Amino acid sequence: MSSKTIFSGFGGQGVLMMGYSLAHSAMSTGYHTTYLPSYGAEMRGGTANCTIAIAEEEIASPISSEPDYLVVMNTPSLYSFQNKLTSGGLMFLNASIIDARPSRQDIEVYAVPCGEIAEGLGDIRAANIVMMGAFLRKTALVTLDTYLKSLETIMGSKKRKAMETNTKALAAGYELLKTS
């Protein structure tokens, strides 16, 4: 097992959090993992992305020129990264704010209305976790249980309310693709 994922969007969407929590749960599962965020000047423009590598053996390069999975949370990210995705790769797209769709035919695209779903749960900020639910449903990189435990570790015990919302959001995203 060896995979690379790019999460992308703009600052405030919790893009780095998605990557960090995935890497954390991969570590808890016992995999090798690397997390590489965008940094410096490119952060100042408000866009954010990170690359997560997960593998059973030592990871050579944490960079990915051809990711297996791509999560795009806003339209500029779709255009920036769609052609990087490997042929046959999976794209997860934030359908709540992205109207465009990739022109490529050789990839699988999952349009996830993660914004609306999160709003339905009472907290738009959980949109990224809804997306993670959908992402984990299709990629099965880590189990939902492991992921939730990582999320809890990262957020600390104080944010119990947020954790409740996150648990619901994760399940909602997971169920969405299961039933479609």
Add this chain to the structure above:
Amino acid sequence: MTEKVLMSGNHIIGEAAIRAGCRFYAGYPITPQNELCEYMSEHIREQEGGVFIQSESEIAAVNMVEGAASTGARAMTSSSSPGISLKQEGISFLAACEIPALIVNIMRGGPGLGNIRPSQGDYFQATRGGGHGDYRTIVLAPATCQEMADLTMDAFDLADRYRTPVMLLADGMMGQMMEPVVFKEPKPRDYPDMFMLRGAGGGKSHFIRGLLLDQLEEEEHNWKLARKYAIIEQRETRCEYFQTEDADVVIVAYGTSARVAKGAIKRLRPMGMKVGLFRPITLWPFPMNELRKLSEKTKYFLDFEMSLGQMIDDVRLALQGYADIGFFGRPGGVVPTPVELANIIEQRYFKNNGPEKRG
């Protein structure tokens, strides 16, 4: 905390340094090492007597470190390439005055202001002393986050043992990326009081200096340093061998480029190409003999760097006359992909190991 945690390289250096007993940090923000500066501002002050200073310049930072380290405290500063250029004056003084300290360079693209992408363009500066005068600096080059933790702790021990500045040389990618890490237990510190400047008390006063106006005295001081450097060269080289046992081609790479090299090897091996990696962990002292020994079996070596070719000078010193040496590098902040490197090796592999050569 002995469990595995997920941290960025910059944070890991800070945490490892504090665990190793570092109680003084001075630095000036510069990308891509700001997170180390920030980590220290928060966590070193949680330690008793721990001091963090955001200095007015890189020059001030390294001189504050000189002052703090002269009292016997473990002290460090960090920066990225342009800032390290400014610190060279202080590093030269630390070497001359035989004061232990850690200097971290999270390299970025250069020359000049360059960019903030990962680069390995400071190899010459790091391994040749960097500042003025006849001196060397121990240079450690981690390639994983785990090694960043381990080598940061080791750096303080080496600095103490040889009373010399030690540089941890990584790049923007190593500084920014996160990997799981387990912090080892630091060794108890062993640094004699006699080298600490703490006031004369009731006894004789001491002074620490690098100024020796009498040229014969200065010469003797230089020979003394040289003897120390010779011992370091004998005892402290470190390297990693990766699939070199049967290799027809051995890549020589350090830090991030060594990771890329491993990625390339993993692509080439299943295609039947016997390629290995020799990774220097100490860049000075360079593992010269260890590399030369490989030439008994392997006849083609490819030096691979994220620069125009700097370590290749050391590779040549080790291998010239023993094996053929090739070079591939990308300067300016470009991190080549494993696929790119694999393609390069593939071409050279059959050139050097074609049927006629295999005979």
Add this chain to the structure above:
Amino acid sequence: MPMKKIFSKPASLKDAPFHYCPGCGHSIAHRLLCEAFDELDIRGIAIGVPPAGCAVLAYNYLDVDMIESAHGRGPAVATGIKRMLPDRVVFSYQGDGDLAAIGIAESFHAANRGENISVFFINNAVYGMTGGQMAPTTTMGQRTTTSPLGRSKELEGHPVQVCELFSHLRGTTYIERCAVNTPANILKTKKAILKSLQYQIDKRGFTLVEILSPCPTNWKMSPVEACKWISDVMTKEFPLGVMKDIPSAQQKKGVDAHEQ
């Protein structure tokens, strides 16, 4: 009647002949410092940072722990020492090039941070050790080996008034300009040095004593003429006196205070 000893070498001054030129002010300043160490009984806890310049060998004379600093970096080195050893008395001894040219940033920011150190600043209006080149404190019209026509405001700018400048920094507590050209001025300098060190012992923050000091060799004067030149010319550019002295009661209330 037994003879009574009324003048002797301070205990903190090493028994070594000064290498300074005849009439140089460094020897006087060194002696005053050592007298102050003796009187405050701080020889054992004092740590000094000499400059690059004529006083680079100060550790041959001052019998206290010392560490060499790169040119101008004294206040940075002193900062590192003092932060690790807050109960020691830490001072830098700097010349005009060291403090006001190459090391202005380190000095300025140590002052601005209110580092609890003492800075003794020897101003002799030239670069002494390198042979009499222009200093940031070279006076208007003064001829040096690099201002052969005399310092002009058009080409070289005005002399840097360190005390006036640093007085504006809120991290500073006590700043005085003295001179060692007359017996009366020497006594005042001694008092200023004592005060600076006492303020540090009392943890009151950054203090600076500027000492106008004769350099007969590079001024190409006799020692007597040099002392007179300080009174006639230098003090016009660099007026003597206390530039800043925050009373301790006021400092306690938090006005311009350095909180240790």
